[in-house]
Amino acid sequence: EQILDKDVERVLFSQEELARRVSEIAAEIDRDYAGKEPLLVSVLRGSFVFMADLVRQIHLPCTVDFMAVSSYGAGTASSGQVKIVKDLSEHIEGKDVIVVEDILDSGNTLSYLLQILQARRPASVRLCTLLDKPSRRTKPVELHYAGFSIPDYFVVGYGLDYAEKYRNLPYIGVLKPCVYEK
Ligand code: PRP
Numbered sequence: 153e154q155i156l157d158k159d160v161e162r163v164l165f166s167q168e169e170l171a172r173r174v175s176e177i178a179a180e181i182d183r184d185y186a187g188k189e190p191l192l193v194s195v196l197r198g199s200f201v202f203m204a205d206l207v208r209q210i211h212l213p214c215t216v217d218f219m220a221v222s223s224y225g226a227g228t229a230s231s232g233q234v235k236i237v238k239d240l241s242e243h244i245e246g247k248d249v250i251v252v253e254d255i256l257d258s259g260n261t262l263s264y265l266l267q268i269l270q271a272r273r274p275a276s277v278r279l280c281t282l283l284d285k286p287s288r289r290t291k292p293v294e295l296h297y298a299g300f301s302i303p304d305y306f307v308v309g310y311g312l313d314y315a316e317k318y319r320n321l322p323y324i325g326v327l328k329p330c331v332y333e334k
Pocket residue numbers: 195196197198199221222223224225230253254255256257258259260261262313
């Protein structure tokens with residue numbers, strides 16, 4: 153049995169459910185990019201756990217790079233202002249890029265990021281997110297790979313934080329409202 157963190161109300165996706173879905177997404181990527189060598193771009197910090205699990209299930213040759221952006225700060229809603237904290241290390245011109253995110257919420261982060269990446273003339277860009285909260289979308293974003301669609305719960309774990317905590321939880325859980333209602 154999973155021991156629940158005291159701030160977590162309930163588990164939404166267990167370690168086993170996450171592992172199963174991640175390998176299904178990896179299989180889709182293997183199929184779609186056969187004969188190519190995709191570049192996976194992890195959007196730090198939230199996507200680091202998903203990225204690490206995903207790449208280990210991809211059997212094609214691929215490369216990885218990292219970009220850090222932040223818009224949430226310590227709140228539970230996007231500030232609307234996206235900041236590039238760390239840019240990619242490599243050029244992406246002519247590459248088949250897959251942007252890897254932990255969650256697509258308002259769409260602010262990804263729509264901004266996509267603009268920046270498109271301007272660098274990659275051969276293609278697709279978006280891969282583990283979680284999708286369609287009810288919160290204010291900026292339309294075209295998603296190619298999505299793990300789970302979820303209602304508007306504030307979730308943590310498996311890379312997702314609240315005020316930088318809980319990223320280390322191996323499952324995705326719903327945070328107790330008393331933690332952020334102060
Ligand atoms: C979170 C999450 C996504 C983004 C999604 O990142 O990891 O990157 O917000 O929200 P949006 O669709 O409304 O833009 P955050 O800004 O909290 O930074 P972090 O990844 O370092 O936690």
